[in-house]
Amino acid sequence: MKCDFCDQKATVFLTQLVEGQMKKVCLCEACAKERGVTDPTGFSLADVLLGGLPGGAGSITMSSSAVAPGNGKKCDTCGFTLDDLRRVRRFGCSDCYATFSEEVNQMIRGMHKGVSHVGKVPEGLMALQFRNQRIEELRSRLEQAISSESYEEAAGIRDEIRNLDEVKG
Amino acid sequence: MMRFSTLVKHPADWMTGGQGEHGAVLTSRIRLARNLHRHPFPGWAKRDQRAAALDLMRPAIEALPAMKGGFSQELGDLSSVQKQVLVERHLISREHAARGDGSAAVIERRQTFSLMLNEEDHLRMQAIRPGLQLSAAFAALSELDTTLENSLQFAFDPTLGYLTTCPTNLGTGLRASAMLHLPGLVLSDQIGQVLQAVNKIGLAVRGLYGEGTESLGNLYQISNQSTLGESEETIIRRLERVISQVANHEQNAREKLLEDDPEMVADKIGRAYGVLRYSHIIDSKEALNHLSLLRLGGSLGFFSPETVMLCDSLLMDIQPAHLQLHSGQKLSPEERDSIRAEILRSRLLSLESPDSGILSKEEKNL
Ligand SMILES: [Zn+2]
Ligand SMILES: [Zn+2]
Numbered sequence: 001m002k003c004d005f006c007d008q009k010a011t012v013f014l015t016q017l018v019e020g021q022m023k024k025v026c027l028c029e030a031c032a033k034e035r036g037v038t039d040p041t042g043f044s045l046a047d048v049l050l051g052g053l054p055g056g057a058g059s060i061t062m063s064s065s066a067v068a069p070g071n072g073k074k075c076d077t078c079g080f081t082l083d084d085l086r087r088v089r090r091f092g093c094s095d096c097y098a099t100f101s102e103e104v105n106q107m108i109r110g111m112h113k114g115v116s117h118v119g120k121v122p123e124g125l126m127a128l129q130f131r132n133q134r135i136e137e138l139r140s141r142l143e144q145a146i147s148s149e150s151y152e153e154a155a156g157i158r159d160e161i162r163n164l165d166e167v168k169g
Numbered sequence: 170m171m172r173f174s175t176l177v178k179h180p181a182d183w184m185t186g187g188q189g190e191h192g193a194v195l196t197s198r199i200r201l202a203r204n205l206h207r208h209p210f211p212g213w214a215k216r217d218q219r220a221a222a223l224d225l226m227r228p229a230i231e232a233l234p235a236m237k238g239g240f241s242q243e244l245g246d247l248s249s250v251q252k253q254v255l256v257e258r259h260l261i262s263r264e265h266a267a268r269g270d271g272s273a274a275v276i277e278r279r280q281t282f283s284l285m286l287n288e289e290d291h292l293r294m295q296a297i298r299p300g301l302q303l304s305a306a307f308a309a310l311s312e313l314d315t316t317l318e319n320s321l322q323f324a325f326d327p328t329l330g331y332l333t334t335c336p337t338n339l340g341t342g343l344r345a346s347a348m349l350h351l352p353g354l355v356l357s358d359q360i361g362q363v364l365q366a367v368n369k370i371g372l373a374v375r376g377l378y379g380e381g382t383e384s385l386g387n388l389y390q391i392s393n394q395s396t397l398g399e400s401e402e403t404i405i406r407r408l409e410r411v412i413s414q415v416a417n418h419e420q421n422a423r424e425k426l427l428e429d430d431p432e433m434v435a436d437k438i439g440r441a442y443g444v445l446r447y448s449h450i451i452d453s454k455e456a457l458n459h460l461s462l463l464r465l466g467g468s469l470g471f472f473s474p475e476t477v478m479l480c481d482s483l484l485m486d487i488q489p490a491h492l493q494l495h496s497g498q499k500l501s502p503e504e505r506d507s508i509r510a511e512i513l514r515s516r517l518l519s520l521e522s523p524d525s526g527i528l529s530k531e532e533k534n535l
């Protein structure tokens with residue numbers, strides 16, 4: 001039997017109930033490894049299927065990206081690369097979504113009912129951002145105070161930072 | 170904090186409460202995926218980064234009022250049987266159970282909330298309720314989520330919503346699901362049709378146990394697939410509507426079966442009773458299928474209504490890790506089959522034989 005992803009001989013066979021239907025996937029050693037299906041803690045069959053079975057939801061992106069070499073794009077925050085993304089079809093950190101925004105847009109097309117969020121927004125987000133900003137400010141003032149040897153002021157600032165940090169939990 | 174043995178000593182309320190809605194809906198579950206802003210996701214993080222994320226989340230979660238006196242353990246400190254018991258109770262995922270140090274589970278003492286730390290996402294939070302109560306479960310979990318936002322900064326983008334490791338969870342990060350018991354639809358050969366219809370409107374259906382199109386114990390799970398582009402309320406409202414329609418179909422199918430072929434129904438339930446009451450060796454497949462029929466008998470009036478609850482807790486207790494926990498030792502499959510039978514016999518000891526009075530009523534109508 002041939003691999004579902006290339007013409008090699010299939011050696012890995014998977015069956016699972018996906019969306020109420022029995023799905024069977026046959027993979028060769030190399031494709032199985034590439035899709036992480038040999039790792040039992042890795043990805044479920046549903047993801048393998050959605051990720052690029054011929055005719056599946058993500059097949060176009062997958063087949064084109066499988067041949068295109070990575071363009072060296074890399075997330076500054078976590079070091080995740082475009083090649084990593086193509087390999088695991090997941091992200092490295094929340095900033096990756098900005099780094100790989102083009103790929104994100106491609107991936108989520110047809111994946112969900114829509115492409116933009118209309119649900120819950122974190123209530124505390126604004127307050128928290130404000131507080132973090134405030135802490136940053138205080139930290140730089142603290143440095144200044146220390147370098148100008150105004151230790152009394154520095155102690156006051158330190159207390160204030162500690163208070164804000166405590167609220168943060 | 171609560172010990173493991175205390176946590177699992179008693180079945181949770183939600184495990185034995187599936188009596189409403191004709192007993193077709195056992196449980197409702199809400200899961201929210203959240204991640205820490207700018208921290209590498211667990212699957213990509215290095216060991217120390219994962220530990221740092223855990224150190225940030227765990228105190229914040231343990232400090233939640235709802236988690237007071239709850240259970241909190243790093244997965245490396247749990248034995249594989251203990252982890253498996255949590256999986257069988259649907260308190261952690263199979264994937265999470267495969268993890269060790271650097272991942273943790275924090276569970277509310279009545280097991281209505283369970284939080285997985287460093288699963289595929291930094292945080293997978295879950296609320297479970299008996300019967301069809303998705304809205305109530307969401308309201309409770311969302312409140313917990315809002316409280317956590319005071320101490321943790323979650324990764325959020327105004328356009329993409331909550332940012333998740335896998336783009337299939339983007340937006341709301343919401344997976345709402347219900348577990349349904351559908352023996353009527355299975356016995357009347359309508360299950361395929363109904364499940365296909367549910368699938369067609371973009372909801373996922375899968376058998377709860379085992380592989381293949383037929384599900385062991387006639388238990389099915391229906392959940393949403395899309396998480397982006399609709400509000401939580403819209404997603405949940407659609408699911409609740411579809412699930413109550415399926416529950417109605419199930420009820421109609423049961424009534425029709427009793428009307429058309431009462432002898433077949435009585436025979437199946439009677440045989441299930443006989444096997445469960447008197448067998449000495451029973452594998453989990455056979456046990457699940459007979460318990461399913463016993464449960465059906467409970468809702469149809471062949472047994473007292475409490476039988477439904479008894480079946481629900483037995484569904485949990487006859488699973489492999491629960492059996493090992495019960496007997497306090499590692500068991501071979503053969504030993505499991507005999508202990509399973511022993512538990513079934515003893516728990517069903519006082520269950521009276523099926524009352525087929527319901528049949529003579531039907532016959533009189535003829
Ligand atoms: Zn291949
Ligand atoms: Zn990144």
